[in-house]
Amino acid sequence: MTTAAGLSVTDLSWAPRRGGTPLLHPASFEVAAGRVLGVVGPNGAGKTTLLRLLYRFHRPRTGTVCIGGDDIWRLSATDVARRVAAVLQEHPSDFALTVAEIVALGRTPHRRGFGGAAGARDRDIIHASLAQLDLHHLAHRHLGTLSGGERQRVMVARALAQEPRLLILDEPTNHLDIRHQLEVLDLIRTLPLTIVTSLHDLNLAAGVCDDVLLLDAGRCVGFGPPCDVLSEAALSGVFRVNARRERLAPSNTDHLTFHLSNKGNPQ
Numbered sequence: 001m002t003t004a005a006g007l008s009v010t011d012l013s014w015a016p017r018r019g020g021t022p023l024l025h026p027a028s029f030e031v032a033a034g035r036v037l038g039v040v041g042p043n044g045a046g047k048t049t050l051l052r053l054l055y056r057f058h059r060p061r062t063g064t065v066c067i068g069g070d071d072i073w074r075l076s077a078t079d080v081a082r083r084v085a086a087v088l089q090e091h092p093s094d095f096a097l098t099v100a101e102i103v104a105l106g107r108t109p110h111r112r113g114f115g116g117a118a119g120a121r122d123r124d125i126i127h128a129s130l131a132q133l134d135l136h137h138l139a140h141r142h143l144g145t146l147s148g149g150e151r152q153r154v155m156v157a158r159a160l161a162q163e164p165r166l167l168i169l170d171e172p173t174n175h176l177d178i179r180h181q182l183e184v185l186d187l188i189r190t191l192p193l194t195i196v197t198s199l200h201d202l203n204l205a206a207g208v209c210d211d212v213l214l215l216d217a218g219r220c221v222g223f224g225p226p227c228d229v230l231s232e233a234a235l236s237g238v239f240r241v242n243a244r245r246e247r248l249a250p251s252n253t254d255h256l257t258f259h260l261s262n263k264g265n266p267q
């Protein structure tokens with residue numbers, strides 16, 4: 001049984017070239033073990049760049065990323081893979097592998113030596129991961145024959161099979177119909193892991209995340225509970241729209257709506 005690990009980010013910045021313009025300006029924040037952080041912001045704000053730093057794809061220009069108290073650049077790649085799993089927007093192109101084979105790849109960091117045989121525990125975990133994402137009926141299908149939404153669920157199942165302590169998700173609801181969006185978000189809420197997820201849908205972010213981090217042109221301009229960070233003023237400024245927070249009846253919940261500034265604001 002894995003346990004969630006806290007994430008601690010200190011003065012983290014990144015630029016593609018030494019001396020180049022930073023795509024992420026120094027940012028510091030903490031995510032306590034078991035919490036869900038949503039990363040939001042307009043296209044090109046730096047969400048994917050930040051996530052890539054968290055799963056050790058980019059080496060920081062400045063600062064550190066600590067998971068469970070350890071700097072990820074002081075750990076081996078295998079140790080990082082035992083702590084962090086990432087579900088990315090781009091899917092692997094090994095279309096000839098079956099769904100079960102792709103999910104089994106999630107066990108790789110836990111095997112002794114590459115190519116080590118799967119044991120009973122590996123098989124149990126693969127089975128449970130397929131079940132959690134409702135994939136058993138697709139287990140023997142080749143990835144290349146699946147729809148975009150089915151592939152997305154396979155990638156989440158592979159990440160769960162990795163038994164990470166921190167799960168990174170880049171737009172996990174992409175390609176998913178409303179039912180599967182709700183199922184993946186429900187799963188996110190119930191997993192006993194620390195989760196960092198980018199989300200474009202700000203109402204989904206407000207509904208599923210404990211905290212949100214708002215990025216604008218590579219700068220962290222807000223961090224905290226959704227009701228504080230996703231204010232009308234902040235969203236209107238960052239997304240250059242008129243953002244309104246409205247109260248829905250009869251559910252009595254908040255809902256954000258957006259209008260282009262030059263088109264007036266329906267009352």
Ligand SMILES: Nc1ncnc2c1ncn2[C@@H]1O[C@H](COP(=O)(O)OP(=O)(O)OP(=O)(O)O)[C@@H](O)[C@H]1O
Nearest residue numbers: 016023041042043044045046047048049050198215
């Ligand atoms: N390796 C790179 N070299 C140069 N520019 C890059 C590199 N990676 C990202 N960028 C640029 O950095 C900016 C932020 O990109 P990023 O993918 O992090 O944004 P994002 O917030 O995830 O955007 P979206 O919502 O469109 O997915 C973009 O302008 C992008 O073109």
